[in-house]
Amino acid sequence: MAPLFALVDCNNFYASCERVFQPPLRGKPVVVLSNNDGCVIARSNEAKALGIEMGAPWHLHREQFQKQGVIVRSSNYTLYGDMSGRVMRTLANFTPELEVYSIDEAFLNLSGFADPMAHSRLLRATVLQWTGIPVSVGIAPTKTLAKVANRLAKKSPDSGGVMALVSEVDQVAALQRLELTDIWGVANRLAARLVALGIRTPLALRDADPKMIRASFGVVMERVVLELRGQSCLSLEEHSPDKKTIIASRSFGRPVTDEAEMREAVATYMSRAAEKMRRQGLVTASIGVFVNTNRFRGQDAQYYGSQTVRLGIATADTAKLIRAALYGLSRIWRPRFSYKKAGVICLDLHQAAKLQGALFHQADDPGRLELMRLMDELNRRYGRGSIAFAAAGVKKEWALRSEYLSGRYSTNAGELLRV
DNA sequence: TCTGGGGTCCTAGGACCC
DNA sequence: TCTGGGGTCCTAGGACCC
Known part of the structure; x- marks a missing residue:
């Protein structure tokens, strides 16, 4: 059956x-303003009509907003997450196949529906009635053309919020x-490179030679061309895969120069990241810490440290992770800088349940038991551990041996930290 | 003394998205 | 004084292995 996607997008969601x-x-x-009331991250239609830009720094526009009668709200992500859940649950009543693409967007499979337009109008009315959130449907x-359709549904007053292409x-x-940068996957830099090749419009991009595009821009842009031609390359992803990285970071409301204060911030971010991991049933085998100075202050000395x-x-244990994060921070901390932002990144994430499963099954499987014994022995003797070892069954013994020999997973940090 | 090809893994950087 | 906080994927290059 011919594919047919609907993109449902909440209007000005926050x-x-x-x-x-x-x-x-x-x-x-x-x-709606970002964290610390830094800049604009959402605008109602009336605010857009006043020419207020996305990302506009509040401190530069405060007076102007006041004069214009703009109502300013600090962001409340818990509220938005909750509202998002309500919208998505409502959408689930309208199709068996749904991909939650972001906090305010979902793709639906409408393939095989007798009257997709009528169905979408009903969906739109129902979401508005049940949640109070207006949505547009393309x-x-x-998927790429559904994005286009959605954009035009928002742009065209007489569309009734639903457009089919x-x-x-x-x-x-x-x-x-539309403009080039209206196309999903094309932002300023790629648009500039396309224009340099004489491809100035979405239509020209659609009609460009996919082979040439692939050679010049890579597979991602080639897919954009094919999708614009109506050839579906991106499928519906109903089951969101496990996260590959988890980040917790914040900009500071005022510059931070004190190491103790920075340690406290990093510890806070780490515990928040650990919480996220536990909620998702994940553990991490390596973490990153970073600190940045204020990139907008060109007159100041700049420093970007990461470790x-x-x-x-692998663990999601807050205390262990905080110790590791503070160790990382100690490696990159430089006094005499004014820090503006810091954060932690959890990399190398794994499902805790899978690891426990591997251990649990060892009793039934002599081969695996041997592998686990070997791993344990290596860990004890050399103080080297590896998530890959623990996920035994994924790795063959020779792989284990070569990992051990190359010392790829060895870590002095581990000893230093006594994790 | 000189010489090869295929492959994986890791990292950094660039680009994009919401 | 004051400019967000998350994420993903692709590519290129180097180290290393056989």
């Missing part, structure tokens, strides 16, 4: 969430109304 709980905000220009045979004629007409710390054993 601003709309604020309105759900503050009805007087309806019809007024509303902006329908097309590829099924025929080639409609697709071409739609692409003529990766491998752990002897």
Whole structure:
């Protein structure tokens, strides 16, 4: 059956969430600010109409906002996460196949539906009624074209918030109304490179030679071209795969120069990251720590420090991780800088359940038992550990041996930290 | 003394997304 | 004084292995 995707996108999501709980905000220009009230991260239509840009720093626009009667809200991510869940659960009533793409977007498989337009209009009305959030729907045979359709649904007042691009004629007409950077996967840098090759519009990109595009830009851009032609390359991903990295970071409201203060911040971020990991059933075998000075202050000395710390054993234990993170910080801390931002990254994530499973099954499997014994022996004798060892069954014995010989997973940090 | 090809893994950097 | 916080994928180059 021919593929047909719908992209459902919440309009001005954070601003709309604020309105759900503050009805007087309806019809007024509303902006939502980032952490520390740094910059604008969401705007109602009325705020967009006033020319307020995404990412505008609040401190530069404060007075102007006041004069214009713009209502300013600090962000509340717990609220937005909760509202997102309500929207997604509502959408699940409208299709058996749903991909939650981001906090405010979902792709639906509408392939085989008798009347996708009518279905989408009903969906839109229902989401609004049940959650108070307005959404737009774009329908097309590829995800990239569904994005295009969605954008035009938002742009066209007479669309009723739903637009379908099924025929080639409609697709071409739609692409003529957009800029290169409106296309999913094309931002400023790639657009500039495309223009340099004489490809100035989405339609020109669609009609470019995929082989040439692949040679000049790689497979990702080649897929964009094919998707614009209606050839579906990106499929619906219903089951979100496990996270590969988890980050916890923050900009500071004011510069940090004191090491004790920085240690406290890093410890806080690490415990938050550990919490996230446990909630997702993950453990980490190596973490990163980074600190940055303020990149907007060109007159100041700049410093970007980062350090990766491998752990002897994969864990989501907050105390162990904090010790490791502080060790990493001690390696990159430089006095006399004004720090603006810091954070931790958990890399090399694994499902804790899988590791426990491997250990659990060893009793039934002499080969695996031997492997685990060997691993244990190596760990005890050399103080080297490896998540790969623990995930035995994935690795053959020779691999284990070569890992051990190359010392790839050895870590002095582990000893230093006594993790 | 000189000489080869195929492969993996890791890292850093670049680009994108919301 | 004041400019967010998450993520993903691809590529190129070097180390190392057989």
